Amino acid sequence: MDENTTATVRETTDTHKTMRKIPAEPQNLTETTAWHIIPTPRTLRHDEGVTLLPLNGRVNESRAVGDDRHVLAMQLVDDIHDTTGLDWGITTGDRWPGFITLTVAVPITVAAPATADTHSPAITPDTPDAPIAPTPSTTPGAYTLDITEHGITVAGADFEGVRNGVQTLRQLIRQCGAALPRLHIEDQPAFPTRGYYLDVTRGRVPTLDWLKTWADKLCLYKVNQLQLYVEHTFAFDGLSETWRGSSPLAPRDILEFDDYCAERGIELVPSVSTFGHLYMALRTQSLRDLGEFPEAADEPFGFIDRMRHHTLNIGDERAFALSCRLIDNYLQLFRSDKFNICADETFDLGKGRSKPLAERIGVAAMYADYVTRLCRHLEAQGKQPMMWGDIALEHPEILDQLPEEVTLLNWQYDPQVDDGKIRTVAESGATQIVCPAVWCWNALLPRIDDAWHNITRMARHGTQYQAQGMLVTDWGDFGHVNDPRMAVPGMIVGAQESWAPGRVADEADMLRRISRVEYGDAGGTLVPSLAAARRATLFGWDDLVTWLETGMPALAAARACGIVAGFDAADATLRECAARLATALAQSRTADAAGTSAAFRIAVDGQRLLNRVGLRLARMNDDGRDDDAHSDIHVDGSALAAALESWMEAYAAQWRTVSRESELRRVEDVIWRTADAMRRS
Incomplete structure (x- = not known):
C-alpha cells in the first residue's frame, strides 16, 4: 500500500468494529511495513494487528482443491522457509488441522464494480468509501483470503481460485515474513483468459529450467495461459533440415513443461506458424518449392529479411499437407483443447507463385479459405482454433467467412492504440482476445513506458467490448537480443491489467509496486x-x-x-x-x-x-x-x-x-x- 493510501475497515456486526481508517504506513510496532499485492484485489479489509506464523506450522490443503501433488501447499511452505527460515509441513483431511487452510468453497460473494463504465473510478482497497454491490459468484478464479489471529484460510471457487488466493498470500509472506497483516480479501478476475505469449524462435530458445522459472513467475501474478511461439525451433520428425543448429525444443521438453504448467494453473497452448513466418523452412532444399518466392531461398540470411519473406504458396496443395503435418504432430503433446495456427503477416500471399489464383478469386478469399480449412481440420480433432487477427482486419470481409469457433488474437502494439479494430471484431460477433506487448524486441533495454500505455489501453478497450481475455506478447525480432528478464515489468503490468483493468491508474505508482513485490526493493526505485x-x-x-x-x-x-x-x-x-x-x-x-x-x-x-x-x-x-x-x-x-x-x-x-x-x-x-x-x- 502507498504512503498516501489508506484501507477502509468497514463495520461488521459480528465483531462490533466501527468504521475507521488504517494508515498504510506503520504507526507502531503492531503494524507491518508497507506492502503491495499485484494484481490489486477488488475488496480488502485491513484489520488491526499482525498475525505471527507459528514456529512449527502446517498447510492443510483439501483434496477437493484438485492439487494432487500439493504444489500450492508446497509453494507456501517454500516461501515461508525462504523468508523466515521456518520449516513447515503439509497435510490434508479434517484430522490434521493446519494454521493455513486451502479449500474450495462455492459460491463466493465478491464485490462487483459500481459501474460497467471503464472510465469511472475503480473500486480498490485504495479508495476507502467506494460503493459495494455484492454479487454471488462462482466465477472461475474467484477467491477469498482471511488472515486472522487464529489462522489463515484461502477459499477458492475452484482450483484456479485457490491458486490465485495462494499467490496473494505468497506475495504477503515474501514482503512481511512471519508477521502478516490481518486481512479479509474478496477477489476475482476481470478477464477469464489472462495469457502470455513468449517468442522461442527468433534467435533465443530458453532452457527448460528457465521456462519453468518463467511459469513460476506467471503463476505468482495469476496468469493462467501461456503460449510459446514456434516457427522452426521444434524438432519435428522429418524436418531436421529446418531446425538443425537452432537448439530446438523436443517432445520430451513439451511434455514435461506442459505438466509443470498445469500443476500451477497455467494452460500451455500449442502455437505454430502454419502459413506465414516460415522463413527458415522455406530456405531449405526440401521445402523451398512451397514458398511464394522460392528463388529467394538462397539469399544470405538477414534479421530484417526474416521478418518479410516467409509465406506458403497455398495454390500448391502440398502446402496444406505441410500445415496439417505441423498441427497434427504438435497438438498430441499438449493437454490443451486449443491450438493457435498463427497465420499472421502473410505479406507475400498472392504476389508470387499463387498470383494466378489471387487474380481469379482475390487475396482475401484465398486467405479465408485456407485458414478455414485449417480450423475445420482442428475442430475435427476436438480442438478450438485460435489465430492472429491482423490479416482479417486488413480485409474485413474475411471476418464474415471465418468459422464461428475461431478465436481471433487481436494484436496491436501502438502505445496510443484506439478502440477501432477491437470494435470491428466485436461488431462482427467473433470471439477475440486483445494482445498488447511488453515492448522489448529489437533492444537491449525494455520500453516500459510504451508497454504501460499499450497494455493499459488494450485492457480498457478489451473490457469495453467484452473480449474473452488478454494475451501479452513478448517478441524477439532481430536475434532476440533482449534478455528475457527485461520483460518481467511488462509481464506484471499485463497481469495487473488483465485481472483488474484500470485499478492502478498511474504508471509511476505501478512501477514502484513492481519494484517492491518482484524485486524486494523497498525504495521502489528499481523499475x-x-x-x-x-x-x-x-x-x-x-x-x-x-x-x-x-x-x-x-x-x-x-x-x-x-x-x-x-x-x-x-x-x-x-x-x-x-x-x-x-x-x-x-x-x-x-x-x-x-x-x-x-x-x-x-x-x-x-x-x-x-x-x-x-x-x-x-x-x-x-x-x-x-x-x-x-x-x-x-x-x-x-x-x-x-x-x-x-x-x-x-x-x-x-x-x-x-x-x-x-x-x-x-x-x-x-x-x-x-x-x-x-x-x-
Missing part, C-alpha cells in the same frame, strides 16, 4: 531506473542491425544531431541508472537477484557502447574522416572495438544461463562486424 535507462537510448540494436544489413548511409546523418547533442547527458543517465539498479538488487532478498543484476548491468553497459557506436558513425564523413564540426567528443575506434568484444563475452555468458545456444552466434556476428567496422573507420 523506474530501468525505464529511465531505456530513455537514454540514442542508437539502438535495431539501428545497428539496420546499418549493417542495409548499409544505409543516411542513417548516420539522420541520427547525427540527436546523438552528438545528447550523448553526454544520455551516458550520464545510463551510468547513474546502472548504479541505482546495482544498489537496489544488492539489497534484494529475491532468489534470482544476482542473475537479474548481471542481466541489467550487461544491458545498460551494452547500450552505452551502442550509443558510442552511433556517435562515431554520426561523426564520420563519407570519406571516413572525423567531422569535428559537430562536437569535441572523440570516440577511439580501436578502443571501442575492444570494449564491444569484451562486452560480448559477458553477454554470451549471461545468455547461456537462461537460453540454449540457439542463435547466439548471429548476435555475436553483429557485434564482431561492428567491432571490425569501428577499427576500419
Whole structure:
C-alpha cells in the first residue's frame, strides 16, 4: 500500500468494529511495513494487528482443491522457509488441522464494480468509501483470503481460485515474513483468459529450467495461459533440415513443461506458424518449392529479411499437407483443447507463385479459405482454433467467412492504440482476445513506458467490448537480443491489467509496486531506473542491425544531431541508472537477484557502447574522416572495438544461463562486424 493510501475497515456486526481508517504506513510496532499485492484485489479489509506464523506450522490443503501433488501447499511452505527460515509441513483431511487452510468453497460473494463504465473510478482497497454491490459468484478464479489471529484460510471457487488466493498470500509472506497483516480479501478476475505469449524462435530458445522459472513467475501474478511461439525451433520428425543448429525444443521438453504448467494453473497452448513466418523452412532444399518466392531461398540470411519473406504458396496443395503435418504432430503433446495456427503477416500471399489464383478469386478469399480449412481440420480433432487477427482486419470481409469457433488474437502494439479494430471484431460477433506487448524486441533495454500505455489501453478497450481475455506478447525480432528478464515489468503490468483493468491508474505508482513485490526493493526505485535507462537510448540494436544489413548511409546523418547533442547527458543517465539498479538488487532478498543484476548491468553497459557506436558513425564523413564540426567528443575506434568484444563475452555468458545456444552466434556476428567496422573507420 502507498504512503498516501489508506484501507477502509468497514463495520461488521459480528465483531462490533466501527468504521475507521488504517494508515498504510506503520504507526507502531503492531503494524507491518508497507506492502503491495499485484494484481490489486477488488475488496480488502485491513484489520488491526499482525498475525505471527507459528514456529512449527502446517498447510492443510483439501483434496477437493484438485492439487494432487500439493504444489500450492508446497509453494507456501517454500516461501515461508525462504523468508523466515521456518520449516513447515503439509497435510490434508479434517484430522490434521493446519494454521493455513486451502479449500474450495462455492459460491463466493465478491464485490462487483459500481459501474460497467471503464472510465469511472475503480473500486480498490485504495479508495476507502467506494460503493459495494455484492454479487454471488462462482466465477472461475474467484477467491477469498482471511488472515486472522487464529489462522489463515484461502477459499477458492475452484482450483484456479485457490491458486490465485495462494499467490496473494505468497506475495504477503515474501514482503512481511512471519508477521502478516490481518486481512479479509474478496477477489476475482476481470478477464477469464489472462495469457502470455513468449517468442522461442527468433534467435533465443530458453532452457527448460528457465521456462519453468518463467511459469513460476506467471503463476505468482495469476496468469493462467501461456503460449510459446514456434516457427522452426521444434524438432519435428522429418524436418531436421529446418531446425538443425537452432537448439530446438523436443517432445520430451513439451511434455514435461506442459505438466509443470498445469500443476500451477497455467494452460500451455500449442502455437505454430502454419502459413506465414516460415522463413527458415522455406530456405531449405526440401521445402523451398512451397514458398511464394522460392528463388529467394538462397539469399544470405538477414534479421530484417526474416521478418518479410516467409509465406506458403497455398495454390500448391502440398502446402496444406505441410500445415496439417505441423498441427497434427504438435497438438498430441499438449493437454490443451486449443491450438493457435498463427497465420499472421502473410505479406507475400498472392504476389508470387499463387498470383494466378489471387487474380481469379482475390487475396482475401484465398486467405479465408485456407485458414478455414485449417480450423475445420482442428475442430475435427476436438480442438478450438485460435489465430492472429491482423490479416482479417486488413480485409474485413474475411471476418464474415471465418468459422464461428475461431478465436481471433487481436494484436496491436501502438502505445496510443484506439478502440477501432477491437470494435470491428466485436461488431462482427467473433470471439477475440486483445494482445498488447511488453515492448522489448529489437533492444537491449525494455520500453516500459510504451508497454504501460499499450497494455493499459488494450485492457480498457478489451473490457469495453467484452473480449474473452488478454494475451501479452513478448517478441524477439532481430536475434532476440533482449534478455528475457527485461520483460518481467511488462509481464506484471499485463497481469495487473488483465485481472483488474484500470485499478492502478498511474504508471509511476505501478512501477514502484513492481519494484517492491518482484524485486524486494523497498525504495521502489528499481523499475523506474530501468525505464529511465531505456530513455537514454540514442542508437539502438535495431539501428545497428539496420546499418549493417542495409548499409544505409543516411542513417548516420539522420541520427547525427540527436546523438552528438545528447550523448553526454544520455551516458550520464545510463551510468547513474546502472548504479541505482546495482544498489537496489544488492539489497534484494529475491532468489534470482544476482542473475537479474548481471542481466541489467550487461544491458545498460551494452547500450552505452551502442550509443558510442552511433556517435562515431554520426561523426564520420563519407570519406571516413572525423567531422569535428559537430562536437569535441572523440570516440577511439580501436578502443571501442575492444570494449564491444569484451562486452560480448559477458553477454554470451549471461545468455547461456537462461537460453540454449540457439542463435547466439548471429548476435555475436553483429557485434564482431561492428567491432571490425569501428577499427576500419
